[in-house]
Amino acid sequence: MAVRMPDPNVCPDPGRLDAAGDLRARNLIALSLLPLHHRRVIGAELGAGTPAAAIVDGLAADAPALRAHAARVIAITAARGLCAVGWGDDAYPPLLTVISDPPPVIWVRGDVASLRPLAIAIVGSRAGSPYALSVAGKLAGDLAARGCVVVSGLARGVDSAAHRGALEAGGLTVAVLGCGADIVYPAEHRGLAREVAERGALVSELAPGTRPHPHFFPLRNRIISALARAVVVIEAGEKSGSLITARTALEQGREVLAVPGNILNGRNRGGHALLRDGAKIVETADDILEELGLAPARRRDPGCGSPASKSASVTVSDDPVMACLTPGDACDLDAIASETAWPVTQILPRLFELELQGIIKRVAGGRWVRVDSSC
């Protein structure tokens, strides 16, 4: 494949490729520029060994014009700091080759190598509740701490909480976009996107400069699931896009797991429907790894399963104030006083102490919330 970004740490061979490679790249990119509904046919032909040039000639109404367009895209790719990885390249993720509608090319901002190790996708509501965001951050962090790459979609809510959880745990994370890999959507995730590019990769099958469009996102979801061994759904309502990711995961032979939650607020109907249909229930990162046969089945103990959480869980079980603070739910002084039966004069110093330790923080309305999401 021809087009690489200039940073030698990221793309191993930044030099100009030979004419043959250049030609192949141009044809694969030309295939990428065809309407997305051609992906399945292109995938079948590439899988059968048909040269990209022949597929372009077969599918394009005006092949020379399409190739000229591809040449312009190649120029943009390098200029925008992206790396284009095409079908057949060493860096092309093997997990993508086994789906029925693989992208002929993926554009990558960041480290192409982060697309190869064991990856788990975490997806869910864009309007995630505090509970969903806590869960996403914790699971992602625990997975990252165990060496998994966390894949998601850079969307608001659960997606970004998952990326951040992985980053905060010092792990790798991959964001698959519904726009060009040089564009950040939503714009408020610019900083997050930069961090993802530094500690993983932003990925898209859409040519650089492609603006986000609603119909790109469902298609993007199949790449999220394809790049992962398992998809974990957190807080998907009945019509959540995450259910599309779950469906593509099943079609691709990936595991689908779901995190349970509140049945009264309607936010988990989609996730619970998945559980009803046989998805595995997730409470901890180990549940996911066990399901993949990557961790021994264990007798469940009262801890969270993560060694890092043990000390926190001791704190909680020993401390009546911490015991009031359910992760993800803010609690005010009255509620803590009523649950602990402690006088306020005793609670306040304890709250300050816990705040100093960074275990809790004060939020709007004079309420307190746990910073850690360990049990």
Next chain:
Amino acid sequence: MAVRMPDPNVCPDPGRLDAAGDLRARNLIALSLLPLHHRRVIGAELGAGTPAAAIVDGLAADAPALRAHAARVIAITAARGLCAVGWGDDAYPPLLTVISDPPPVIWVRGDVASLRPLAIAIVGSRAGSPYALSVAGKLAGDLAARGCVVVSGLARGVDSAAHRGALEAGGLTVAVLGCGADIVYPAEHRGLAREVAERGALVSELAPGTRPHPHFFPLRNRIISALARAVVVIEAGEKSGSLITARTALEQGREVLAVPGNILNGRNRGGHALLRDGAKIVETADDILEELGLAPARRRDPGCGSPASKSASVTVSDDPVMACLTPGDACDLDAIASETAWPVTQILPRLFELELQGIIKRVAGGRWVRVDSSC
């Protein structure tokens, strides 16, 4: 069977029974007074048609003394307003005859007939969270509204919320006790027990006057599951007594279902373990009835499944303030303002309006909580 309580509306044949009936009652009650570990042998003998007198003679160290004790119990039974229903009586619940360790006699305060119709058990944490109590009340109310008797254990938390939910919906409910049916434990449930006796029954296999003891409760649980077609577990921690009820339900061939919830607070580990092991997931009363083949499988819609909840669900989806108030979670003005992006001057009148409609109420700390638990 001999011993009936004096109210002709409750026990259909309040007159004195003949000597043969009296004798059989005394022998069955004598069997009841033997240590509980004999229940299995007694069940096998009764099931095989062995007369109660012969079983007493075979098992009791001092049969005449045991029969004399039984005679004193008979006297107490009537005096305490209880009805004793023995194995072989018309009123003895057929569901109890098919378990391996049936009680030879059950003492009933209330309407014996309430032990016969379709019953669903709802069990869960004694320290139920607001969420668990909301769910228990709502499911029990919806089940009761569909003509099911709600069976539980009169304990604090989920049990009492289930009884109350059934009563508030105008339905029947049965409480199985870990003490004599003339004793209320915990004492604070005296009023609830009275209502249950008026609109269902208090039931125990323990002789009148028996004080509660920790080892009675696990054994009591098998009667809760035996009297029901299905057991629904709400918020069971890892060592919850509700898991005993789930186990006895499975041993007795009853359906086990569980309500999912928060994975971070540790309160649902037991319930989620049941789901992992194949228990059906419950979001609505219809999920339970479907599982029992008593309601047609339906396409899940965004409503709660209960016709009564439709209007409320419209309110919620239309009203940004209601949308902030997750059932079971209290929310303060700041949080509502932040979620709705409404000015406080607009929120407050709306809160008052909703309070006037009885849909929400003010709780400690200037927070608001939904009164209904519809979606």
